[in-house]
Amino acid sequence: IKVDTIYLPSGFLTKPEMDFSDAIATIATFNTTESVKKIIDHELAHFYCDKMREKALGRDYHFLMYSLFQEEIIAHKLVSEGIAEYFNKRMNGDDEKPFLFQNWPSHLSEFTTRDVYQGGYTIVKPIIDQHGEKGIQFLLFNPPTPYELYTPEKYQERMFTAIEKL
Numbered sequence: 001i002k003v004d005t006i007y008l009p010s011g012f013l014t015k016p017e018m019d020f021s022d023a024i025a026t027i028a029t030f031n032t033t034e035s036v037k038k039i040i041d042h043e044l045a046h047f048y049c050d051k052m053r054e055k056a057l058g059r060d061y062h063f064l065m066y067s068l069f070q071e072e073i074i075a076h077k078l079v080s081e082g083i084a085e086y087f088n089k090r091m092n093g094d095d096e097k098p099f100l101f102q103n104w105p106s107h108l109s110e111f112t113t114r115d116v117y118q119g120g121y122t123i124v125k126p127i128i129d130q131h132g133e134k135g136i137q138f139l140l141f142n143p144p145t146p147y148e149l150y151t152p153e154k155y156q157e158r159m160f161t162a163i164e165k166l
Helices: 020-028 035-058 062-067 070-092 113-141 152-165
Strands: none
Touching: 035 070, 035 113, 070 113, 113 152
């Protein structure tokens, strides 16, 4: 039976309003704690996107991920994590400076967690800012092609052009 669940590593989380136990946890983990609210906002964005895909496809889409090539998986992760980071940053007022594409990976093995999260956010942000839910839907069903995986600006251009034609 499939259950929609968010797992929280409680020893590394703090509440939005810092109290004594949060201060102790922060010290004990050498300041590697995360705000539980930020994690929940991020994970709820994944839930929202999963439900949007399931509604459109009429079934659980996760089984499709097993048949994808590694480049396609990274492409889907860029979009998925980018959207989740967008929600997180928007909900928590953390709109950071855009990630620069000048040091963007040129090979699959060069992609890091930072590229997927911050790079994905930078890719999806202008599209969601301009097109909202319609932009999110379009991103979810139109991930970067293998070529666009290494040229994120081209992917953004394609998304803007395609959405504006609708």
